[in-house]
Amino acid sequence: MEFHVLGPLEAVVDGQRLDIGGNRQQIVLASLVLEAGTVISIDRLMKAVYGEGLPSSARVQVQICVSALRRLLGSYGHPKAIATRNQGYVLVPTGIDIDLHRYERLVQEARTAGNAGRREESTARYREALGLWRGPALDGLDSEPLRMVADRFAERRLTVNEDCIEYDLELGRHREVIPELVGLVGAYPLRERLRGQLMLALYRSGRQAEALDAYRAARRTLIDELGLEPSEWLQQLERSILTSDADLSAPETVTVAAPIPVPGPDVPSLGIVSGEPEPIRAPADPAPPARPGQPVPSMLPTDIADFTGRSRQIDAIQLQLAMAAANTDQLAVPIIVVAGKPGIGKTALGVHVSHRLAPRYPDGQLFADLHGRSSDRVSPMQILERFLRTLGVAGTSIPDGLEERAEMYRGLLSDRRMLVVLDNVGSEAQVLPLLPGDPRTAVLITTRSRLGALPGAVHVDIDVLDPPQCLDLLSRIAGDDRVRAERTATDELIELCGRLPLALRIAGARLSARPHWTVEDLVDRLENESRRLDELNHGAMGVRVSISITYDNISEPARRLFRLLAVVDCPDFSAWVCAALLDEALPDAHDLLDELVDAQLVETVGTEHSRHRQYRMHDLIRVFARERLAADEPLTERTAALRRAFGGMLFLAEEAHRKYYGEGNLALHSRAARWRLPQRATDRIIGDPLDWFERERQCIVAAIHQAAKVGAADYSWDLTITSVTLFESRNYLDDWRETNEVALAAAQQAGDRFGQAVIRYSMGCLGVIESRLTDARRYLDDAVARFEALDEEHGAAVANRHLAYLERMEGEFAEAYRRYEQALTVLRRVGDLTAAAHVLQNMAQVELDRGEPAKATALLVESLDVSRRAGSRRIEAQAMYRLGQAHLQAGDVHEAVVVFNDVLAVTREVGDVIGESYVLLGLGTAHLAGGDHAAARAALSASRERAATSGKLILEARIEFRLGELELASGSRETAIVHLERARGMFHELRALVLEESVSTVLARAVGRCSIS
The missing domain is CATH 1.25.40.10 (Tetratricopeptide repeat domain)
Incomplete structure (x- = not known):
């Protein structure tokens, strides 16, 4: 089986292209293909299909897409191509071929050959790789995450094309590549490397005038589009062509720009990978030379030689400053704020990008580390003294007051193009006196805080590195051969470091300093969480020290919340958890949580409404929190806080169950203490009950496990039975089974x-x-x-x-x-009104089975009354569904259709997909009874599609039965027999003897008609 993504998505079996289906199924398949062999969570697939605005049915729709894809691939001999894993799906890579993988292998082979001096072989591999493209990657798929991946592929494809042409030029093929370069320049007019390659190819072909004309065209385009002059190397190439520089005629020594390395054969994820090699862009603004007689400071620290990734953030910073420079009407100073958690690499990014920006600021670069969240933070007075001395002011002339120093500083920077880099800023107050007044000087700030009060600042947030970037960083520090030789252990090391750049640098440095260690040796050391921060320490670098600086400089109440958050074994948590842990009002707890977020000790998850937002800690920050918890919180306080968290979870789960199901399960609860929130806050937190269960599902399951582990069996089994509402309605049967087993073991151990x-x-x-x-x-x-x-x-x-x-x-x-x-x-x-209403409508079903629709109707009317008094929309919908069946059995098809349509709206409103499938089955049956075969087929097909992911064999069997009857009524006897045989087999497996007998009767009639015909 082959999958093609370098162009429109294709699936091919034995040379035959498969009909993949609509846009949603194509997006799901493309997402799985891009990361074949890697589990893709349902949440990521939902976002790939729907973006951020997820409908309530998003999860089920994705499951339906996966089910349809499985059926499609299974019908072509690959029934196990898509496997279900914990909370996601994976495309099993065995027996499949993906053009992207072939492309990456060929590019890697080309790069290896080129680095070894085998240029002929290199260009052959490059050309073979480029020949795999059939158009824009994933062309036609309407998915923002996939578009980002496709854009990245396009960028990499262009870089590969440039590298290939680079070797062609070195091999003397200048005439052959001119037509290709003309086309590429036309398609990418701002790509300076292509412009330079075209100029060189034309010059070497004896077309000097055309080469110079190509430069003038490039200059006009760059000025018109960006307001920028060509880069210095492109200008130098023009001067060399004007003077007929002899070096340009020697292919073995001429390189317009160093070939850009192509990344290794990694399969990119759906997230934004920021480790792509940088294409050569027009980086230089027209800048006046430094003014004579004035100092030109260059205070930037040494650039990081092994800097890895962050190209998206670098692009964003460069673009913002380029736009500011091109805007002659701009009055405000351009300010870029780079923010991130401890150890994330803010300083490394700030220093690296500052070196790249330095040519734009010929009057100098100022740099200061403000030690913002440490006890030895530097005051603006001290920084201004250093800056003024650097700018040529004698010590005796420096004013004593802060305002006077700031005025002198701003005066010296006026009419100058300078870059001011302020590293490790703690607050707005620290930085405000250091801002220049002239917009020609730019300011780059790194901080652990958001600094939201800085007017006009552009914020660039950075997060952990992607796995391929982590591998690249470790390879550069510890050695590529050594790291890649133990790939499995290296992957474990990356995860144990939490993909945090500081931790990875320390790990790499420790491996480099100990050549006798294997990667697995270090992994074994880091697996012990109690020693992990001890191991992540090397020389002056330490993860614990980095986090401790921030922790020591927040308020004591915030520190206590930070410690207590380590009590809860849940990756993501909601704000109410903080209130429960502290036993405080929700607004007060939220203020402390915001302090932790501002300090980057806690991060927000997703972009939902604030009342539904969730939070998490980075793994290594959580390890630090557990250290502080053990050291600073008594065991009694820890236990009490944890039981309050369990109690809050149980209280909210019961409220969500009540809102969705009515006053049900009254007999099945424990006496465990609830931690109650005010009713108004409860209603705001829960909102839609099923949506709340969906948001909290992982935390609920984790709480059931943790409660069992710490001996709180009452919380464990009570949370389990209360969450059945979610597990059943959203088909989380694995969670239901797993929590049953855990809770039963806990209850047995507790007696x-x-x-x-x-x-x-x-x-x-x-x-x-x-x-x-x-x-x-x-x-x-x-x-x-x-x-x-x-x-x-x-x-x-x-x-x-x-x-x-x-x-x-x-x-x-x-x-x-x-x-x-x-x-x-x-x-x-x-x-127990809810349970009573449920029993009444089931008694009505028995009467329907007996052929007594009138008796059934009387019971259903009572069930409806009781369910409405109980406030259970779900039981009400079930009773309405059976009322439709009663009308149908009584021969009133029209009334049955009306009732089924009414209840269909209810099931969709409450998000009951299984109930919706049942109602569509009833609606299809009613249309069949009324002779409307087209409407019956549409309803039954929709019912079958929704039932495909339900796991309810009885429902699927009923649908097959009705489809068999429909095909028989439509004259398609052979097809009818197929459906009826399936239904009979399912009913036999279920031991549903009455239904099996009913199918057999219809099947005998169908077979008899078929043999007669």
Whole structure:
């Protein structure tokens, strides 16, 4: 099987192109192909398909796309091409060929050959690689993340083209490449390297006048488009052509620009990779020379020789300053603020980009480290004294006051083009006196804080490096051969360092200093979290020191919150968690959380509305927080804070369940203490209950595990049963199964008999959902026995209603009805309205199975009344669905269609995809009964599509049954038999004897008609 992404997306099997489907399926497939062999989370796939504005059905729609792709690839002999992993999917790379991988291998071979001096071989590999392109990468796909990937590929393709032409020129093929260069210059008129290559090719072909004309055309374009003169090397090339410089005729010594290295054969991710090699751009503004007699300071530290990545941020900084320089009406000083967490590489980026910017500022560059968040922070008075001395002011002439020094400083910088770099700034107050007054001088600031009060500042945030950049950085420090020889261990090392540049530099330096160590040796040392920060220390570099500087300079209440956040084993958390940990009001906790965010000790996740925003700590910062927690917080405080966090999670989960399902599960809760929020805050936090469950799902699952681990079994099993609402409605069956197992083990270890009964009941419910009816009966019988032994008649009644369902599926209608009646008596007595409404509509289903639509209707009217009093929209929708079935059975097709359409709107409103599939099944059945085969086909097809990811075999079997009846009614007997055979097999597997018998009757009729015809 082949996948092509270097052009429009294609999937090819045995030379045949597959019909991949619509835009959404193509986006999902392209995302998986780009990272074949790597698990792509459903969240990333959702963002690839929908961007940031995710609809409530986004997750299900992605699952539907994956299911459709599996069916497509399976029909061509690759049923396991897409595998499900924890929280995501992966395209299994075995047996597939991807043109991107071939392209990267060829480019790497070309680069290796070129570096070894084998230019002929290098250009051959480059040409072979470029020949794989069929147009713009992923052409036609409407996805912002994929467009970013495609843009990056286009940039790399152009760089490869330039490198290829570079070797062609060195091999004397100047005449052959002129037509290609003319086309490329026309397509990329601002690409100076291409302009220079065209000039050189023309000159070597004896066309000196045309080469000079090519330069003049380049200059006009750059001035018209950017307001910039050509770069110094392009101007020098023009002068060399004017003077017929002899060096230009010697291919072996002539290089217009050093070939840009092509990255290794990594498969890029959907995120923005900032480690791409930089194309040569027009970097120089027309700048006057430094004025005679004035000092031209150059205070920049030495550039970082092994600087890696950050090209996107570098581009952003250069573009902002180029735009400021080109705007002659600009009055404000251009200010760039580079912000990021401790150890993220802010100073390295600031120094590196400053060296690149230096030619634009011929009057000099000032630099100062303000030690902003450390105890030895430098005052603006001290910095101004240094700057004034550097600018030529004698010590005796420097004013004593801050304002006078700032005025003199601004006066000296007026009419000058200078770059002021202020590193490690702590606050706006530190930097305001150091800002010049003339917009021709630019200011570059690095900081751990946001500095939002600086007027007109452009903020550039930097995060951890991408894995390929981490590998590149380690290779440069510790040695490429050594790092790549232990690729698996290196990948582990990168993750243990949290992809933090400082940690990676320390790790690389330690490996470099100890050539007898393997990478795995260092990994073994770092795996012990209690020693990890000790190991990430080398010479003057230390991760702990870097984080400690920030920690020591925040308020004590913020430090306490920082420590307590390490109590919770959840990667992402919401603001309410902080309030629970501190046992304080939400606004006060939020203020402290904002202080941690401002200090870059905590980072925000996503761009949702602030009330739904989540937060996280970097792994190494969390390790530091755990160190401080162990040292500074008593065990009793830690335990109390953790139980409050569990209690807050349980309180909100119960509220979300109540809003979605009504007052259900009253019999199935523990006596564990809840940490309650005010009702108004609760309503704002939860909003849509299923959306809340979705946001908090990972944290809920983590809390269930952690509660079990620390001996809080009551929280563990109670959170599990309360979260069944999410697990069932959004089809998180793996989470449901996993949390059942964890909670049951915790309840058994604690000797919690009631908790064990509740989780056995939950396991039985999961068995019903997964159509494992034998297991379901075993667990439910066990739960009923346990509840009865504890004299918990309410719990027994709740479990009995599911056993009644199993009786109904086996055709034991009388026994099913008896169980339902027994359960209903108890549920009415204890006041469990939601469960009572559920039982009433299931009793109605038994009457429908018996062919008694009038009796069923009476029960459903009562169920609707009870469900509305309970506030359960979901049970109300289920009762309405069965009311539609009753109308259909009574022969009132029109009324059935009306009711099904009404309930369809409800299921879509509450996001109940499984319920929507059932309603579409009912609607299709009604249209079939009314003779509208087109409408029936549309409804049943939509039902089948939604059911594909539900895991509910009974639902899929019912749909196949109705599709068989539809095909039979339409005259397609052979197709009907296929659907009916499938349905019969599924019902047999489920031991749904009545339904299996019904299918067999229709199937016999279909086979009989088929043989007669």
